[in-house]
Every structure is written in structure tokens, then in C-alpha cells.
Amino acid sequence: MYAWIWRHLPGPWPTRLAVAVILVAAVVALLMFVVFPWLEPLLPFNDVTITE
16 A cells, blocks of 8 residues: 555655655644544543442
């Protein structure tokens, strides 16, 4: 999969590297600012029951 992405990026390898870094940063930003905040209320991490 990564080889397919690398082959389809334009330009010589320095340009490909820059575009790949930008793509990774965009995916991380999408996950951090959109996906994880939407998913957080659905996760059971705050459902804690402690009995003594």
C-alpha cells in the first residue's frame, strides 16, 4: 500500500517526501480534531464502577 502511494506521488524524491509528510500531518490532524472528538463520547472509558 505504501509503495503504491509513493509511486503515485508527483515529482522527484524530495518533493515526494514533502508531500508524504504533508499527507501524514493532514491525516493526524483529521484524526485529532474530527474523528477522536466524535468517537470519545461513545467509548466506555468514563464508565467506572468502584465499590468498597
